[in-house]
Amino acid sequence: MSNDQTPEQQNTDQDQQMVDLAEVEDTKLEEKSKHSYSQGQLIRRRFFHHKPAIISLIMLGAVIILAFSSIGFGAVPGWWDKHYQATGSIVDGGRPMMFQDGNFLGEHPFGQENVGRDYFAMVMRGAQQSLIVAFVTAVVSSIIGIALGAIAGYFRGWTESIIMRLTDFVIVVPTLVFAAMLGHIAGGSVVMLGVLLGCATWTGMCRLVRAEVLSIREKEYVSAAVAMGASPARIITKHMIPNSIGVIIVNATFAFVTAILLETTLSYLGMGVQRPEVSLGLLIEQYQNAFSTRPWLFWFPGLFIIIIALAGNFIGDGLRDAFDPRQRRSGDSRPSIAGVLGLRGVQRAFRPKSDVGMPAAGGSGGAQLPAGQNDPHGDAKRFGRKK
Template identity: 45%
Template sequence: MRGTQLQRRRPPRRLVRRFLAHRPAVASLVVLTIVVVAAFAVPLVWQYSYADITPDSSVPPSLDHPFGTDNLGHDAFAQVLRGIQRSLEISVLVALVSGLVGTVWGSLAGYYGGRVDSLLMRTCDLVLTLPLLAVAAVLANATSGSWWLVALVLSALSWALIARVVRGVVLSVREKEFIEAARALGSTDLRIIATHVVPNVVGPVTVTVTILLSTAILAETALSYLGFGVQAPDVSLGLLVSASSTAVSTRPWLFYFPGLFIIVIALAVNFIGDGLREALDPKQNRVRR
C-alpha cells in the first residue's frame, strides 16, 4: 500500500539526521532533558520538601538554600522543582488530550467531508473564537484549583487548533490512490482512517502538539498568576511568580528563578518544535549548517 510507502520515504534515520542538524533544537532538547530529570530526581535526595518550613526566613540564595527562602521559610529551590513538575504535568496532559481529540475530530471531518465536515468545523470555529484566558479562568475557578482539572479545561479550549491542522492534511490524503485501493479491497472507513489516514498526519500533529506544550505552560502560568490556576498548598511555576510578584524589590530571587525556568522551558520546547517541523517536512532537503 502506498500509505506505508509514504512513511518509508522518510525513514527514521533520515528524520533523526535532519533533527540533529538543527543545532538549536538539539541544544534545547538537552536543556529540557536536564530540567525534567532534575525536577523529578533531585527532590528525592534534596534535604527540604516544597512544603517544609525552615527556620531561615527571607534568606537570599546560599549554599543551604540555592534559590533562597520566602518569608515563611519555604526553601525556594524545592518549591521551584515542585513547580516545574506540576507545570510540566499540566502541559503534557493538555498536549496529549488535545492531540488525541483534535486528531480524531479532524480526521473524521476531513475524511467524510460534506455535512459532517461542516458540522465538525463549525464547532471548531466556535471553540477558536472563545477567549482562552477568560473562559479558562471562569472554568478553572469552578474546579477549585485541581491541577488535572485545570489541564482538562485548557485541553477543552486547545484541541480545535489541532483538529484544523489534521483536517487540512486529511483532505489532501483521502483522494490518494492507496485510499481508493483500500476501499476497493473492502476496508471499512474506520480501518482506513486508523491504518492509512492517521499515520500520514503524525508529522503535523507532532509539531503542533510540541508547540502546544509551551502554549499550555504559558497559559497555566497566566491562570495561576491571575489566581485561577493551581492553588496553594500545591505549587506551580505560575503560582510562584504570582505569589512573589509583590516582593520583587525586597526578595527578587523568589520571582526571578521560577520566571527564568518558565522562559527556558517555553523557549526549549519551541526550538524542539521547530527542529521537528524541519525533520518531518518532506520539502526540507537541505541540511542546516
C-alpha cells in the first residue's frame, strides 16, 4: 500500500480486500457443499471402501443365493432336480463329478453318500437350516439384549441391578451348556432352536447397549425431551436406540457368526438339528468317520461353515470401521505376521535404520520420529511459525 494515499483511499482499499476475501471464502464453501455427505452416506462410503468386507459380502450373498435357489425352499422349486432325501444307485463310487467330461457341475457335483443320496442337495439343505438358525438366533438375541440393555441404562437403580445380575448369571453358565439344555426343548424345529439359542446369547448385546445408553442419557437433547414431558418409552425408542444403531448392527453381525458356530457345535454333538433334517454340523458329525476314505463328505460342509463364518467376521469388521473410524487400523497400526507370532524383535532388527528411530545415512544426525508418530511442530513448520 502506497504511503501517499489519503485515509479515504486506504479505507476503500481495505474494504475491497475484505470483499475479495469474503468472495474467496464463499467460493470455498460452495465447493465444499458440492461434496458434503450426510452421516449415512459417510458410513456407506467407508464401508464400501473396506475391500475385505465387500468381498465377504459378495461371497456370503452368493452362498445364500446358491443354498436357497438350488433345491428350492418351501413351495418354491429350485433349479437342481435332485431331492436331498432321494436315494439312488451310487455312480463312480460316490466321488464328486465337478469339472469332469467338460461339465461344470455334472450329475453329482459333490458326490454321493452311503445310500446314493446326492450330497450337493444335502449340503444345500444343511446350509439352509444353519443359516435360518443363525438368522433367527441373531434377531432374537438382539431384540432381548437391546430391550434389557436400554431399560437398565435408562432407569438405573434397582432395575439396573436386577437386569445386570441376571446378565451375570447367564454369562457365568457356559454358553454351550446353556444352549444344549435349551436345544432339547426345541423338539426338532429349526425356528424354535434359533429362538432358544437367542435366549442364551443376548448378554453381549445387553451390556453394549447399556453402556451406550448410559452415555446418551446425559446428553442435552435427552434432558430437553424429559423437560418437555416425553415418556421413557418414547425417549428410549426415538432417541437412545437410534443413536446406538452402530453398536447394534455390528454386534448383531458378530452374533450371526457366533450362532452359526454354536449351531454347528450343537448339531455335531447331537443336540441341535435332528434327523431326518440335516445341517452343516450334522453332516460333519454323520460322516466324520469317512474322512480317511471319502474326505469330500467331510470337507464340503466344513468349507461352507468356514466361508460363512469368515465372511460374517469381515463384514462385521467393515461395519465397525464404518460406524466408528477411530477404531480403524491401517498401515503400521495393523498387526504384522511377525508381531502375531511374537517375532517383533526379529522384525525390528532387519528394518532399515531410518524406520527404527536412528538417523539415516547422509542425514543431519538427529533422531527421526518412528513411523506413524506425528511431529508436534509440523503445523508450525507448515505455516512458517518458529518453534
